[in-house]
Each structure stands twice: as C-alpha cells, then as structure tokens.
Amino acid sequence: MSFLSKGIRWLKSQMDDPVEEESYEEPEREEGEDVPGPGAVPARTIRPLEVDIIVPGSYGDARHAVDALERGMTVMVVLNDNVDDEVASRFVDFMSGAVYMAHGDVMLLNDDVLICVPSTVDIHEDRLAFVSGIPTWKGP
Structure with missing residues (x-):
C-alpha cells in the first residue's frame, strides 16, 4: 500500500467519525417564571x-x-427652591460620586437642573452660537 492511499484512508476515517455534541440541559424553572431566549439583550x-x-x-x-x-x-434632578443651597450642594456632590462609581457622566445644565447618566448613555451638548433676534425659552 502506498503512502498516498494510507493518507486518503486516514482522511476518510477522520471524516466518517460522528462528532460528539455536547448535551445541554435546561435549568429547572418554576411555573410562570420568565425564560430568556437565546442571545437575550438586557432591557x-x-x-x-x-x-x-x-x-x-x-x-x-x-x-x-x-x-x-x-x-x-437617566436621572434628571431638579433642584428648585425646595432645598436650600447647602443641601443642594451636598446633593450634587453625592450624585457626582455615584456617577463616578457607575462610570457614567454628569452635567449641570443650569443652577437648578442636574443630569446624571449611566455608562451606556452619552451626553452631547449642542454648542450653537447665540443668534440675536431668535427668541429663547426662559422657562416657567
């Protein structure tokens, strides 16, 4: 028997053997429990x-x-007149630390509104130049 015929026989034997598949057992679930589908994405x-x-x-x-x-x-904190300046300052400091620990981002829109976002959300501020003659909303 030649070297070539031995090689072909070995190759055929490698392809004829069935590959053993790993078995997967479903975990036991209670009645009414949600079952995530394959490749489920977080909410x-x-x-x-x-x-x-x-x-x-x-x-x-x-x-x-x-x-x-x-x-x-995303958390929007409105710090109006319902808290005094010292408490508002402490609140902003606390939220800044929490956002830092969550690897998020925080932005103080004006003196009264704080936006805190997790790491899955990006904040982009529109940096358009102020154009005179166009009315701007002053709020309530």
Whole structure:
C-alpha cells in the first residue's frame, strides 16, 4: 500500500467519525417564571430613553436618584427652591460620586437642573452660537 492511499484512508476515517455534541440541559424553572431566549439583550439597551425626574425635598432623596442610576436609567434632578443651597450642594456632590462609581457622566445644565447618566448613555451638548433676534425659552 502506498503512502498516498494510507493518507486518503486516514482522511476518510477522520471524516466518517460522528462528532460528539455536547448535551445541554435546561435549568429547572418554576411555573410562570420568565425564560430568556437565546442571545437575550438586557432591557436597558432596548429602551435606553427612559428618564427618572427627581425633585428632592431633602438630602435623603439622593438614595432614590442613585437607585434609579444603578438600574441604568437617566436621572434628571431638579433642584428648585425646595432645598436650600447647602443641601443642594451636598446633593450634587453625592450624585457626582455615584456617577463616578457607575462610570457614567454628569452635567449641570443650569443652577437648578442636574443630569446624571449611566455608562451606556452619552451626553452631547449642542454648542450653537447665540443668534440675536431668535427668541429663547426662559422657562416657567
């Protein structure tokens, strides 16, 4: 038997053997439990446009804002006259630390509005030059 015929026989034997497939067992689930499909995508990437607007009455409300940020939501904090300047300053510092830990981004729009976003959301500010003669919204 020649070297070539031995090589062809070996090659055929390699291709004829069935490949053993790994078995997959479904985990046991209770009745009514949601079953994620293959390649399921987290809900935050499907609905990234949800915003939680928080108007704090005290420093303790910072926990609600951080919990929403942890769930992957964008948080808009409105610091009007409902908190004094010292509490507002502490609130901004606390939220800045929480955003830093979440690898997110924070932007102070004006003296009253703070936007905090998780790492899955980018903030882009429109840097158009002010054009005189076009009315701007002053707010309530």
